[in-house]
Amino acid sequence: MTHEDFIVKTLGRTNIKSPLLQTVRNYTPLFKFLEEDERILYDVSLSNFKRCLEKGENPLSFEKAGPRENIFFEPAKTKVAIVTCGGLCPGLNNVIRSLVHELYYRYGVTRILGIKYGYEGLVAKYNHPVVELTPELVSNIHLSGGSFLGSSRGHQDPAQMVDTLEILNVNILFCIGGDGTLRGAHAIHEEITKRNLKIAVAGIPKTIDNDISFIEKSFGFETAFSIANDIIRNAHNEASGAYNGIALIKLMGRDSGFIAAHAALSIQEVNFVLIPEVPFDLYGPRGFLKILRKRLEEKHHAVIVVAEGAGQDLFEKTEEIKDASGNIKHRDIGVYLKEKITEEFTDKGFPFSLRYIDPSYIIRSAPAIPNDSKFCNLLAQNAVHAAMAGRTDFVVGYWNDMFTLIPIPLATSQRKKIDVNGELWWHVLEATGQPSTMKNP
Numbered sequence: 001m002t003h004e005d006f007i008v009k010t011l012g013r014t015n016i017k018s019p020l021l022q023t024v025r026n027y028t029p030l031f032k033f034l035e036e037d038e039r040i041l042y043d044v045s046l047s048n049f050k051r052c053l054e055k056g057e058n059p060l061s062f063e064k065a066g067p068r069e070n071i072f073f074e075p076a077k078t079k080v081a082i083v084t085c086g087g088l089c090p091g092l093n094n095v096i097r098s099l100v101h102e103l104y105y106r107y108g109v110t111r112i113l114g115i116k117y118g119y120e121g122l123v124a125k126y127n128h129p130v131v132e133l134t135p136e137l138v139s140n141i142h143l144s145g146g147s148f149l150g151s152s153r154g155h156q157d158p159a160q161m162v163d164t165l166e167i168l169n170v171n172i173l174f175c176i177g178g179d180g181t182l183r184g185a186h187a188i189h190e191e192i193t194k195r196n197l198k199i200a201v202a203g204i205p206k207t208i209d210n211d212i213s214f215i216e217k218s219f220g221f222e223t224a225f226s227i228a229n230d231i232i233r234n235a236h237n238e239a240s241g242a243y244n245g246i247a248l249i250k251l252m253g254r255d256s257g258f259i260a261a262h263a264a265l266s267i268q269e270v271n272f273v274l275i276p277e278v279p280f281d282l283y284g285p286r287g288f289l290k291i292l293r294k295r296l297e298e299k300h301h302a303v304i305v306v307a308e309g310a311g312q313d314l315f316e317k318t319e320e321i322k323d324a325s326g327n328i329k330h331r332d333i334g335v336y337l338k339e340k341i342t343e344e345f346t347d348k349g350f351p352f353s354l355r356y357i358d359p360s361y362i363i364r365s366a367p368a369i370p371n372d373s374k375f376c377n378l379l380a381q382n383a384v385h386a387a388m389a390g391r392t393d394f395v396v397g398y399w400n401d402m403f404t405l406i407p408i409p410l411a412t413s414q415r416k417k418i419d420v421n422g423e424l425w426w427h428v429l430e431a432t433g434q435p436s437t438m439k440n441p
Contacts, residue, residue: 011390014070018314033069062404065382070389075108083115089377090223091368093141098380118152122161178207186408189393202387203395211256215397228263236269239301241351250334260307276309280438282428310341
């Protein structure tokens with residue numbers, strides 16, 4: 001990575017005084033506006049500081065998010081569009097509502113469009129309606145889960161989407177979504193650049209798996225593992241209420257096991273956490289089934305949490321199938337484990353009682369918990385500040401407890417995964433008591 005990778009693009013000079021300079025009451029203090037050179041360190045370790053000092057170079061850093069005294073867009077002439085893409089996630093409606101409120105009440109932008117059903121809504125052939133968003137219309141949407149605007153998956157032609165933005169006279173497009181959505185936003189930005197248009201593209205990170213790089217957490221993640229906490233608690237009651245009872249819970253986590261890990265740490269009743277980052281064997285002296293049986297023989301119950309992307313190497317190799325977003329469709333590890341546990345213990349005459357739980361879609365559709373709701377609001381506010389100041393092709397991030405701006409290509413350059421040699425996974429191993437490896441020599 002280089003310093004250039006961390007530089008957010010701008011549309012041009014900011015010559016317009018921010019309306020945030022004006023307060024409703026004369027005695028209300030103004031929040032400090034950001035200076036253009038304010039940045040947040042990427043690596044805050046002392047060793048990195050010493051290394052940069054010795055080499056005489058500046059450390060890598062993110063642009064700090066926040067309001068600017070001068071902005072690029074004139075609010076009275078600005079038209080904004082908001083789109084939500086990909087799978088559902090707690091907090092989508094909170095972000096939509098906060099964007100509308102910040103634009104309308106703080107910046108005086110009154111022309112705000114809601115694009116229905118994801119990027120499909122920007123393609124004419126689908127003929128999806130456009131919604132005029134007002135504070136009154138969105139006043140209560142945060143009380144419900146799902147997306148007020150609807151969503152969709154799949155690649156759409158950037159040229160056709162930019163055609164629609166031009167027809168609608170949109171100046172700023174807010175794209176709320178995960179890795180695929182952000183790649184689509186970058187493609188839209190490139191088409192805008194090709195046409196030499198002054199349209200800002202702003203990303204707000206939505207991934208329930210918390211797997212976007214250079215962002216400590218994304219909205220919806222905290223709600224997801226909090227709801228999973230309740231499910232695991234009840235599953236533990238079910239397992240411990242039967243002789244050799246087993247509760248097997250499958251949680252989200254296509255390529256990263258953050259939800260499974262944090263849910264397990266939040267309740268401390270889980271005995272096995274299986275994640276995509278840590279391969280395991282089913283059979284053999286160190287295999288999962290052997291260790292599970294040992295656990296049952298000693299404690300007579302077990303709680304297993306498995307991320308949806310775990311154990312994919314256990315399946316027979318077949319041709320890869322991808323979903324509409326371009327992600328590889330994983331085989332169902334939850335059902336597979338249920339079948340293999342049943343087969344193994346039944347064949348060997350070992351008594352057991354197995355309950356399988358897959359709450360994924362219930363969790364995805366839930367409304368955000370209070371702390372997540374607060375986080376959604378702050379992400380939206382900082383996205384508006386940056387876009388009104390002419391930043392483009394960026395996503396709002398969160399790093400070292402501060403909000404940042406990240407170029408979309410950097411955020412999508414790699415998938416964030418659990419470091420199996422790091423502190424988080426070590427804590428999981430301590431909480432569960434499971435072996436550090438379930439692979440045979």
